[in-house]
Amino acid sequence: MKGKRVLIINxxxxxxxxxxxxxxLGLVSVGVWTDNETEPPHLEYCQEWxxxxxxxxxxxYLDIPKIMNLIDTYKIDGVHPGYGFLSENRExxxxxxxxxxxxxxxxxxxxxxxxxxxxxxxxxxxxxxPVVPGSIGEVATIEDAVKIAKEIGYPILLKAVAGxxxxxxxxxxxxxxxxxxxxxxxxxxxxxxxYAGLLVEKYILNPHHIEVQILADKKGNVFHVFERECSIQRxxxxxxEEAPSPFIGNDEAxxxxxxxxxxxxxxxxxxxxxxxVEFIMGEDKNFYFLEMNTRIQVEHPxxxxxxxxxLVANMIKAAFNQPLDFKSQDDIKIHGHAIELxxxxxxxxxxxxxxxxxxxxxxxxxxxxxxxxxxxxxxAITPDFDPMIGKLIAKGFNREVALRKVRNALDGLIIDGIKxxxxxxxxxxxxxxxxxxxxxxxxxxxxxxxxxVAVKEEIEAxxxxxxxxxxxxxxxxx
Amino acid sequence: MRYYFMNQDMKDFFLDVxxxxxxxxxxxxxxxxxxxxxxxxxxxxxxxxxGIAWKKLANLGVNETLVSNSEVYKVFRGYKPSGLNKxxxxxxxxxxxxKVVKLMFKEGDKISKGETVLILEAMKxxxxxxxxxxxxxxxxxVKEGQALEAGFLxxxxxxxx
Numbered sequence: 001m002k003g004k005r006v007l008i009i010n011x012x013x014x015x016x017x018x019x020x021x022x023x024x025l026g027l028v029s030v031g032v033w034t035d036n037e038t039e040p041p042h043l044e045y046c047q048e049w050x051x052x053x054x055x056x057x058x059x060x061y062l063d064i065p066k067i068m069n070l071i072d073t074y075k076i077d078g079v080h081p082g083y084g085f086l087s088e089n090r091e092x093x094x095x096x097x098x099x100x101x102x103x104x105x106x107x108x109x110x111x112x113x114x115x116x117x118x119x120x121x122x123x124x125x126x127x128x129x130p131v132v133p134g135s136i137g138e139v140a141t142i143e144d145a146v147k148i149a150k151e152i153g154y155p156i157l158l159k160a161v162a163g164x165x166x167x168x169x170x171x172x173x174x175x176x177x178x179x180x181x182x183x184x185x186x187x188x189x190x191x192x193x194x195y196a197g198l199l200v201e202k203y204i205l206n207p208h209h210i211e212v213q214i215l216a217d218k219k220g221n222v223f224h225v226f227e228r229e230c231s232i233q234r235x236x237x238x239x240x241e242e243a244p245s246p247f248i249g250n251d252e253a254x255x256x257x258x259x260x261x262x263x264x265x266x267x268x269x270x271x272x273x274x275x276x277v278e279f280i281m282g283e284d285k286n287f288y289f290l291e292m293n294t295r296i297q298v299e300h301p302x303x304x305x306x307x308x309x310x311l312v313a314n315m316i317k318a319a320f321n322q323p324l325d326f327k328s329q330d331d332i333k334i335h336g337h338a339i340e341l342x343x344x345x346x347x348x349x350x351x352x353x354x355x356x357x358x359x360x361x362x363x364x365x366x367x368x369x370x371x372x373x374x375x376x377x378x379x380a381i382t383p384d385f386d387p388m389i390g391k392l393i394a395k396g397f398n399r400e401v402a403l404r405k406v407r408n409a410l411d412g413l414i415i416d417g418i419k420x421x422x423x424x425x426x427x428x429x430x431x432x433x434x435x436x437x438x439x440x441x442x443x444x445x446x447x448x449x450x451x452x453v454a455v456k457e458e459i460e461a462x463x464x465x466x467x468x469x470x471x472x473x474x475x476x477x478x
Numbered sequence: 479m480r481y482y483f484m485n486q487d488m489k490d491f492f493l494d495v496x497x498x499x500x501x502x503x504x505x506x507x508x509x510x511x512x513x514x515x516x517x518x519x520x521x522x523x524x525x526x527x528x529g530i531a532w533k534k535l536a537n538l539g540v541n542e543t544l545v546s547n548s549e550v551y552k553v554f555r556g557y558k559p560s561g562l563n564k565x566x567x568x569x570x571x572x573x574x575x576x577k578v579v580k581l582m583f584k585e586g587d588k589i590s591k592g593e594t595v596l597i598l599e600a601m602k603x604x605x606x607x608x609x610x611x612x613x614x615x616x617x618x619x620v621k622e623g624q625a626l627e628a629g630f631l632x633x634x635x636x637x638x639x
Binding site: 469 | 493497503507512522525535545547551573576599600602603
């Protein structure tokens with residue numbers, strides 16, 4: 001495996017995370033830069049930098065023929081797709097397989113079966129895993145969507161077959177909603193994932209989003225690395241994740257059941273990489289299979305923190321048919337508690353993306369903080385990409401300690417020049433329902449922490465701004 | 479030197495600053511004078527109001543905006559701007575860069591308050607831009623597929639009351 005050349009078809013913090021793992025394992029990390037990223041910070045960690053020409057995602061991170069050309073030109077042995085973009089694209093993994101290039105992810109059949117959410121549901125059902133009622137397969141027209149919605153009953157969710165990360169999905173409360181949203185979800189699906197197919201599914205009220213990390217090798221070993229709770233979401237996108245789940249808490253029987261069910265799902269498709277099986281858990285702790293993400297996920301660090309297992313490094317080892325860092329399921333244990341806050345360039349109150357240019361960045365963190373990010377002063381956040389710019393991760397002896405640390409870390413995180421959701425995180429971390437771990441995915445919609453974000457003018461901030469400009473002026477006049 | 483801060487609603491206030499030395503600034507806000515001390519340490523800049531408690535000063539750049547949670551302020555050094563177009567409920571101005579996905583109306587159409595005028599895609603999200611006024615579409619300055627900068631006047635609506 002040593003010396004193999006691995007192309008990272010991604011950017012931002014995940015490209016940095018992957019590059020770190022490749023370098024550590026003795027492989028050659030090859031990063032890409034595109035024409036609309038003038039100073040991509042991820043290249044700092046890549047040993048080689050190659051040009052992926054183009055001005056938008058369709059011409060760059062989603063352009064399979066162009067990427068295949070890069071692979072030929074630069075004699076690439078393997079590709080890590082990160083998350084998003086082509087990470088769960090069947091055509092891409094098949095094209096790589098045809099070329100004999102290692103895809104750092106599952107085999108193309110598993111990508112195909114689990115990556116397409118319509119087929120994955122059927123497979124889960126056949127494996128004896130409970131699933132949420134919904135359409136079997138893709139829904140082609142508005143009329144079909146309305147018909148299925150009538151059968152399973154409203155509210156329903158319209159979602160992209162190729163979707164993930166909450167993009168390309170909208171809840172519909174009635175027939176009119178379905179008719180109004182169908183085309184929009186199709187457009188979002190096409191622009192975000194390059195595929196417009198849609199699914200219809202029952203919308204469960206006040207659910208918990210709990211997912212199980214899977215790590216498998218090419219020899220048929222499938223392990224689970226316990227669960228994460230990702231119920232704090234806005235627009236169906238996670239913003240805070242925890243491991244282990246505070247909702248499951250000390251209920252070891254439920255933990256065991258959900259983790260073993262996830263392994264069953266993974267085994268059903270001969271899974272052979274890192275992946276995540278997502279479940280919806282009702283208030284009765286009954287859980288339903290939602291989908292399997294056949295890639296590394298944004299929130300993987302909290303699992304790494306509580307188990308000590310490097311998921312990205314092991315994913316790479318599995319792809320090159322190397323033994324994993326551990327031998328049996330019993331080697332994997334939970335120690336303590338970890339929390340991740342997604343730091344996004346967005347308005348803390350409306351939670352809408354707010355692109356801009358970072359002009360100041362400083363951190364003063366307590367012991368035990370991990371900050372996976374791609375931030376630097378002068379970093380321009382453009383509307384071309386997801387607004388997430390960093391992940392603040394705290395690990396503690398227990399949940400209380402992790403919360404204490406992450407609260408203190410937020411106070412020491414200064415990002416100036418753009419709107420961020422730091423102020424919103426501060427409100428959530430001090431809010432009672434959250435502190436007690438009693439939250440569901442309806443948290444943002446019902447508790448509304450965004451309404452408690454302070455809007456008062458902070459004179460101190462204005463004074464510092466003035467001081468900084470004056471100091472810079474004085475320096476320029478020298 | 480006087481600094482003016484102005485938010486999106488054109489509400490403004492000012493601070494006066496005087497540099498006494500390269501490490502001491504005197505800032506006056508609403509008649510209250512405060513001394514701000516600056517020190518460089520280990521490649522970073524620190525500030526203090528009392529010379530005892532010090533905090534890291536993020537390397538705040540010289541760009542002319544200040545973001546405070548949800549508010550964005552324009553900073554003007556030494557002068558107060560005048561003649562800025564306030565916009566009003568009938569002018570739809572982009573709050574962030576984006577791309578026009580769909581236009582729902584054309585010039586001369588009647589529109590009521592709260593109706594979606596157009597869909598703007600930014601950061602892979604589709605945002606419905608709604609009319610803030612009831613009236614007639616006076617001008618449409620964008621086309622479907624057009625990429626826009628922040629602060630662009632997309633549509634003007636002539637209010638009818």
